[in-house]
Amino acid sequence: MATSPSLVFYPILFLLLVVPCYAADPDPLQDFCVADLNSSASVNGFPCKPSSEVTSGDFFFDGFTKEGNTRNIFRASVTPGNVLSFPGLNTLGISMNRVDFAPGGLNPPHSHPRATETGVVVQGKLLVGFVTTSNVFYSKEVGPGEMFVIPRGLVHFQRNIGEGKAQAFTAFNSHFPGTVLAASTLFAATPTVPNEVLTQAFQVDENVVNQIKSKFGS
Ligand code: GLV
Ligand code: MN
Numbered sequence: 001m002a003t004s005p006s007l008v009f010y011p012i013l014f015l016l017l018v019v020p021c022y023a024a025d026p027d028p029l030q031d032f033c034v035a036d037l038n039s040s041a042s043v044n045g046f047p048c049k050p051s052s053e054v055t056s057g058d059f060f061f062d063g064f065t066k067e068g069n070t071r072n073i074f075r076a077s078v079t080p081g082n083v084l085s086f087p088g089l090n091t092l093g094i095s096m097n098r099v100d101f102a103p104g105g106l107n108p109p110h111s112h113p114r115a116t117e118t119g120v121v122v123q124g125k126l127l128v129g130f131v132t133t134s135n136v137f138y139s140k141e142v143g144p145g146e147m148f149v150i151p152r153g154l155v156h157f158q159r160n161i162g163e164g165k166a167q168a169f170t171a172f173n174s175h176f177p178g179t180v181l182a183a184s185t186l187f188a189a190t191p192t193v194p195n196e197v198l199t200q201a202f203q204v205d206e207n208v209v210n211q212i213k214s215k216f217g218s
Contacts, residue, residue, distance in 0.1 A: 025093035079100075081096040090175055121167070
């Protein structure tokens, strides 16, 4: 019996359309590709340094051993362990951050265009929240040993709501997830986003826009 072309064509079309949606970074084509951050070659990612120059040190990172400096307006600090600080992650589709919070500290609303984020609180208590594309806000108080997930690209934050310091580790399915910080993206871009755009978008007077811009150094 002949198979109808639609029985073959539509499932294949479906797979072609849907499978890439699950992908984050592309799969590596070799065991490793330690990033050569000094290369002038321009590719989607970073070129590999010659394997003759790769050492054990390329696969270890001690950047999370120290607490981040939380003496800033948000009283929080994100220490990235991504391909830029840890070149051994190049092409492996994975990275982490250490996030430190002073009491009341906030990791302000932001999103990661290239990764889903998961995290675990190791000290203190955080309010973790994100907003969906349908404008639904999901949040929960999260304590030591508890884990959370932020779907790719959605705006999210963490705020220290405990008495003392808080600390979390986050992980991403990208070696370079990217971070779009909501406030500084709009109010501290270079060149600056025109005031008319911001007054109209937020339905506020120009002095409010200028006040926010001045807080973010633009
Ligand atoms: C937390 O949201 C982080 O991006 O590390
Ligand atoms: Mn994040």
